[in-house]
Amino acid sequence: MTRGLLGQALFFFVPFAIFFVYLLLRQRNPLAFEHWEKSIPPLAIIGLLMVVGALIYTGVVAPRSTGVYTPPSYEDGVINPGSFE
Secondary structure, eight states, X not given: OHHHHHHHHHHHHHHHHHHHHHHHHTTOOTTOGGGTTTTHHHHHHHHHXXXXXXXXXXXXXXXXXXXXXXXXXXXXXXXXXXXXX
16 A cells, blocks of 8 residues: 555656756756745646556556455465455
């Protein structure tokens, strides 16, 4: 669960990191708020669109299992993992 959330957070913060590098290349102070105040809403919208796009892409190309699911069972002191048949 945490890995999935961190992956989506990475997609959200990519536009901010690119803008940070852009400010460095333009030789402006990337820690000064006046360079960020007008750019935060568009960067947040781009980041949210990237997250939504990544979620849709994952939903479309994720592997799907077909068949009947057999849940995990405990038999003779051994746990048999669940599987699709």
